[in-house]
Amino acid sequence: MLKIKGLVKKYGKFTAVDYLDLHVPKGEIYGFVGPNGAGKTTTMKIISGLMEADRGEVYVNDIDVLKNQRKAKEVIGYMPDFFGVYDDLKVTEYLDYYASIYKINAKERKKICDDLLELVDLQDKKDAYVDSLSRGMKQRLCLARSLVHNPELLVLDEPASGMDPRARVEMKEILRVLKDLGKTIIISSHILPELSELCTSIGIIERGKIVISGTVDEIMQQVYRKRFIKVKIKDKTEECAKVMQEHPLITNIIKGENSIEAGFEGSEEEMAMLLKELVMRDIPVISFGQMEGNLEDVFMKVTKGDEA
Amino acid sequence: MMRINPVLQKELKIRMRGWRAAGMIGVYLIFMTLTASFALIMSMDDYYRSTIDPEVALGSYIGLAVMQLVLISFISPALTTGAISGEREKQTLDLLLSTPMTPLSVITGKLFASISQVILLIIASLPIFSIVFLFGGISVIELLQLFGFFIIIAITFGSIGIFYSSYFKKTTAANVMAYGTIAFLCFGTIFLTILYLGITRNYGYKGFFPFLYANPIIGFTSILWDQVGGGNVNIFPGLIFGNTAAASHISTWIINLLFNIILSIVLLILSAKKINPLKERHRGRFYLSRKGKK
Numbered sequence: 001m002l003k004i005k006g007l008v009k010k011y012g013k014f015t016a017v018d019y020l021d022l023h024v025p026k027g028e029i030y031g032f033v034g035p036n037g038a039g040k041t042t043t044m045k046i047i048s049g050l051m052e053a054d055r056g057e058v059y060v061n062d063i064d065v066l067k068n069q070r071k072a073k074e075v076i077g078y079m080p081d082f083f084g085v086y087d088d089l090k091v092t093e094y095l096d097y098y099a100s101i102y103k104i105n106a107k108e109r110k111k112i113c114d115d116l117l118e119l120v121d122l123q124d125k126k127d128a129y130v131d132s133l134s135r136g137m138k139q140r141l142c143l144a145r146s147l148v149h150n151p152e153l154l155v156l157d158e159p160a161s162g163m164d165p166r167a168r169v170e171m172k173e174i175l176r177v178l179k180d181l182g183k184t185i186i187i188s189s190h191i192l193p194e195l196s197e198l199c200t201s202i203g204i205i206e207r208g209k210i211v212i213s214g215t216v217d218e219i220m221q222q223v224y225r226k227r228f229i230k231v232k233i234k235d236k237t238e239e240c241a242k243v244m245q246e247h248p249l250i251t252n253i254i255k256g257e258n259s260i261e262a263g264f265e266g267s268e269e270e271m272a273m274l275l276k277e278l279v280m281r282d283i284p285v286i287s288f289g290q291m292e293g294n295l296e297d298v299f300m301k302v303t304k305g306d307e308a
Numbered sequence: 309m310m311r312i313n314p315v316l317q318k319e320l321k322i323r324m325r326g327w328r329a330a331g332m333i334g335v336y337l338i339f340m341t342l343t344a345s346f347a348l349i350m351s352m353d354d355y356y357r358s359t360i361d362p363e364v365a366l367g368s369y370i371g372l373a374v375m376q377l378v379l380i381s382f383i384s385p386a387l388t389t390g391a392i393s394g395e396r397e398k399q400t401l402d403l404l405l406s407t408p409m410t411p412l413s414v415i416t417g418k419l420f421a422s423i424s425q426v427i428l429l430i431i432a433s434l435p436i437f438s439i440v441f442l443f444g445g446i447s448v449i450e451l452l453q454l455f456g457f458f459i460i461i462a463i464t465f466g467s468i469g470i471f472y473s474s475y476f477k478k479t480t481a482a483n484v485m486a487y488g489t490i491a492f493l494c495f496g497t498i499f500l501t502i503l504y505l506g507i508t509r510n511y512g513y514k515g516f517f518p519f520l521y522a523n524p525i526i527g528f529t530s531i532l533w534d535q536v537g538g539g540n541v542n543i544f545p546g547l548i549f550g551n552t553a554a555a556s557h558i559s560t561w562i563i564n565l566l567f568n569i570i571l572s573i574v575l576l577i578l579s580a581k582k583i584n585p586l587k588e589r590h591r592g593r594f595y596l597s598r599k600g601k602k
Contacts, residue, residue, distance in 0.1 A: 049405075051585055073407060078406040080399075080406075082399055083399050084400045086322070088325060098403075100314040101404075102408065
């Protein structure tokens with residue numbers, strides 16, 4: 001769906017995006033994580049046709065974004081990190097205005113606006129002036145605006161910034177619905193745990209370069225070169241620990257009262273074999289699974305920060 | 309079916325909402341009515357006669373036309389200088405430019421939304437101007453000619469406003485620059501002509517100095533001069549009313565209109581170029597191709 005090859009953007013001597021390569025397959029939610037000034041917004045603006053690249057290629061659905069802007073903009077929905085609204089327009093008029101820009105006829109526009117307001121849960125505000133909405137509502141309205149032309153790719157630059165926890169949860173729910181609708185989404189955020197829950201893949205960007213990219217599990221494996229598993233048992237903790245210690249792929253065992261955490265340097269199939277072995281040795285396993293990665297640790301590990 | 313520019317449609321909806329537009333027309337018509345009444349009273353005071361003199365009508369006509377020009381000169385830039393800088397200040401420009409709408413469509417939509425308001429004011433003043441038909445001396449064609457001139461002037465001043473609005477981030481700066489440029493066209497051109505002829509000691513300059521064709525006041529005076537049938541008058545070397553462009557046989561106001569149209573087109577294209585986020589593409593590529601690949 002989205003392919004970026006060798007993207008470069010310079011502001012004078014400062015290189016904001018430095019030969020960036022990225023591939024986001026159709027239907028994925030790709031999280032774009034990075035410290036401030038890493039090049040997230042610049043990359044997103046280039047994808048959305050709001051900024052010129054100095055070099056490189058960007059393809060959305062095989063459309064060359066840098067050469068065929070108009071066609072590309074028809075399949076991209078963009079939501080910036082900071083945006084304003086027209087204070088003299090009502091909510092439905094606001095959506096209708098953007099829909100008319102995409103040459104959607106008046107009859108269809110009405111249905112689209114109603115559907116989108118239902119999606120973002122703003123039906124009861126349809127006749128309210130946009131300026132009277134809360135920040136969270138405006139963010140949701142802006143998301144609805146980016147969907148008026150039913151784009152295939154959504155580029156969302158920090159869509160949950162400045163929202164209270166409830167509004168964040170609501171925004172996440174909407175994004176899940178969009179994921180179910182088959183939209184490809186590229187989303188940037190500073191809230192790393194949120195991205196790990198929501199995104200199918202994540203890319204960590206620093207100084208204009210993708211430092212690491214993949215699913216959360218893949219990233220954890222790349223960084224720590226192993227998985228972390230947690231086994232909960234009814235009893236026989238010592239016996240379980242002994243079995244695990246003898247396993248060639250297990251490292252760093254931490255014993256709890258009725259649980260054991262350990263590093264595991266194997267594949268998912270090998271993990272299944274380990275579970276089978278535990279069960280065959282009559283160890284009363286209550287739960288067995290991979291521990292969720294701590295993305296913030298990964299982020300701190302792979303990014304160097306300004307001082308580096 | 310013809311599709312109306314969405315920006316124009318939205319702007320008209322917002323601008324015509326509430327009492328703001330009606331209030332503006334009301335105040336405008338009060339100004340025009342007061343001017344017409346004042347001009348009529350002043351003209352009649354001089355005569356004290358019961359018969360109607362066409363010169364009374366001409367006095368009112370000229371008074372109304374001058375007032376209309378002054379109002380248009382102030383209103384047109386005021387309505388356009390916030391068009392693009394306002395979108396930037398409100399952070400809505402990026403949203404607009406992320407759509408397939410071309411920068412030129414955005415610019416023209418904004419301009420015509422503002423100008424349509426000015427055109428509405430001009431049309432609303434038509435009944436007041438029609439007072440002159442009671443007295444005679446001015447034909448309908450001549451009145452339409454003057455109104456056409458006003459519309460072009462409104463577009464030109466509006467384009468100047470839009471141009472500065474795209475180049476300056478703040479509306480205040482755009483306002484200052486727009487009014488400064490209009491003042492330069494109206495008075496600066498005269499000053500520079502006098503200065504140039506003075507420096508070159510060309511006091512006996514025959515004909516119309518080309519620089520003055522850019523002056524809207526001279527264009528306006530020329531159209532009224534032609535309509536009321538004024539003779540040849542040499543105001544100062546380089547500025548003649550009457551049969552001015554003798555060589556070309558084209559009236560000064562027509563050349564001024566052509567200048568205004570060309571100026572508007574150039575300013576609108578430059579404004580569209582300015583707000584186009586993709587303007588640096590070729591320069592950037594050239595720079596990197598010279599530096600070589602990493």
